Amino acid sequence: MWARSFWDEHQGDGSPHSKAVAETNLAFLVHDEIKWSTFADVIDAATHDWLQALPDEVLNALATRQTDKFETAIEKYVEAVGWPNGDAEALTDIQRYLGIGDWAEVITSDTNEYLVREDRDPDEDIYARNHGNRWHARPRNWWQNGANQIADRILFLTTETVPTAVAEKAHPGIYVVELNADRMPRDSIETEIARGVNSQKLEILCALRLRELKVETGMPWSAVSNKAPLQGVITHAKARGANGLIGRNVLQTCTYAAPADYDLHQALNAWTGRRDLVSWRHIDEINQSAGRNLGFRHQDNVRHILLINRRLYQTLIITGAFSGLRYDLVVKSDNDQRKNATKKA
Numbered sequence: 001m002w003a004r005s006f007w008d009e010h011q012g013d014g015s016p017h018s019k020a021v022a023e024t025n026l027a028f029l030v031h032d033e034i035k036w037s038t039f040a041d042v043i044d045a046a047t048h049d050w051l052q053a054l055p056d057e058v059l060n061a062l063a064t065r066q067t068d069k070f071e072t073a074i075e076k077y078v079e080a081v082g083w084p085n086g087d088a089e090a091l092t093d094i095q096r097y098l099g100i101g102d103w104a105e106v107i108t109s110d111t112n113e114y115l116v117r118e119d120r121d122p123d124e125d126i127y128a129r130n131h132g133n134r135w136h137a138r139p140r141n142w143w144q145n146g147a148n149q150i151a152d153r154i155l156f157l158t159t160e161t162v163p164t165a166v167a168e169k170a171h172p173g174i175y176v177v178e179l180n181a182d183r184m185p186r187d188s189i190e191t192e193i194a195r196g197v198n199s200q201k202l203e204i205l206c207a208l209r210l211r212e213l214k215v216e217t218g219m220p221w222s223a224v225s226n227k228a229p230l231q232g233v234i235t236h237a238k239a240r241g242a243n244g245l246i247g248r249n250v251l252q253t254c255t256y257a258a259p260a261d262y263d264l265h266q267a268l269n270a271w272t273g274r275r276d277l278v279s280w281r282h283i284d285e286i287n288q289s290a291g292r293n294l295g296f297r298h299q300d301n302v303r304h305i306l307l308i309n310r311r312l313y314q315t316l317i318i319t320g321a322f323s324g325l326r327y328d329l330v331v332k333s334d335n336d337q338r339k340n341a342t343k344k345a
Helices: 017-023 045-052 056-063 067-081 091-097 161-170 202-217 259-272 277-290 310-318 335-344
Strands: 026-031 040-044 104-107 134-139 151-156 188-194 222-224 250-254 304-309 328-334
Touching: 040 045, 040 091, 040 161, 040 259, 045 091, 045 134, 056 067, 067 091, 104 259, 134 259, 161 259, 161 277, 188 310, 202 250, 202 304, 250 277, 259 277, 277 304, 277 310, 304 310
Parallel strands: 026 151, 188 304, 188 328, 222 250, 250 304
Antiparallel strands: 040 134, 104 134
16 A cells, blocks of 8 residues: 555556555565574474374365464364474464475484593483484575565675575575675683583572672673573573673673584584584674674673683684684683682692
8 A cells, every 4th residue: 555556546447456566565675683594494303293294174274274273273183192392383383384395304413513522421412312313494485475575685684604504505596795804803702611601500600700790890790691590681592683781791601502402503504514503503602692792882891701611612612613703712710720729729
């Protein structure tokens, strides 16, 4: 109805609807803060097999666009067999998964991004258990409307490597432009290394370090962490693209990926033919969270601290992954060495 032809006095005499559509077609669309899922669907074996076993009642309701019947049929099926992996799937996701397009099957393997430890029992290695898992992947084309795009030109913006790698695999013709700012000054991240930075201890460590920093500086601190449900702490996902931390001191944490997240990124590795996306997951996360109060958001005297697991820090150095950081890491404190020195004294 925003088209001029919609209000034309001749609109009712058979003027083509396509004319109104053409008049309101977007010329240029900018999509910021993309994720890897912007360009692809990736599902595990349990979800894929669950979808393949859906009864005809569900498929027929979807094919005839009977939303109420589709929802009822899904509820009935779930009552009988449950959800894949025990977690409910959004109906919109199920509908999309059942859409046109072939799934590529991939098998995960060990890309050695976490390095093999000779002293680790393979049966107890939480990451080794995920190697050899079956996943399924395929491109997403949400911006296509039949033979047309929703806009004449689409610009996707990101500073991350994982979404870019998936985009190039899912859409080989996509035009990737990398803009480097080599002459811009690089801000520094104060880096604190500790063996105990893990999911079990993170909440306690964050609370303790935030209290110490408040006493030390006389100012409140904010934090970005995935495993510390505390006041003033947000997850790395919620921090993406946020401006609310400008001018604030920030503590962020970096731990090994949860097994499920590791498994997913190994699936992305297998599909894209890469062997570094587990590592880039960490680098992307550090860069994103540091960018909340550094870079072009940086204000004078504002600090950013990275609290990172000791073994992970060493691993990312050995594998060269830190070369992808947009900031300089300045090791201010090795918490383990500090504790040992205190004990000796």
